[in-house]
Amino acid sequence: MDPMAMCCTRMIPLAALAAVAALAGCADARRDLSPDFGAAVRTNLAAQIADPEARYEGVRQPGGDGVRAVLAAGRYGKDQVVQPAQASTSSIDSKGGAKGPGSAN
Numbered sequence: 001m002d003p004m005a006m007c008c009t010r011m012i013p014l015a016a017l018a019a020v021a022a023l024a025g026c027a028d029a030r031r032d033l034s035p036d037f038g039a040a041v042r043t044n045l046a047a048q049i050a051d052p053e054a055r056y057e058g059v060r061q062p063g064g065d066g067v068r069a070v071l072a073a074g075r076y077g078k079d080q081v082v083q084p085a086q087a088s089t090s091s092i093d094s095k096g097g098a099k100g101p102g103s104a105n
Contacts, residue, residue: 075081
């Protein structure tokens, strides 16, 4: 028999044995893990996914005014945008009352 063929016939069982030994470590990778391992990740993922069919009883969906939207789009296209009223923040008075626009302080 050819020495090269003899060498290959001996290597096949050794390679198979090595593969079985290597895969034995992967037999049950989860055996040392808690049964609820990954539950926090799954919960967080579920909380971040929006439900496209969500229905909330008693909460009206915001409506739109088509006429106002068309007028606003026209003004935007002509660069004649109506600026919103000047808004300011309130501050706390030394007496503890709120002080700001529209307050009596």
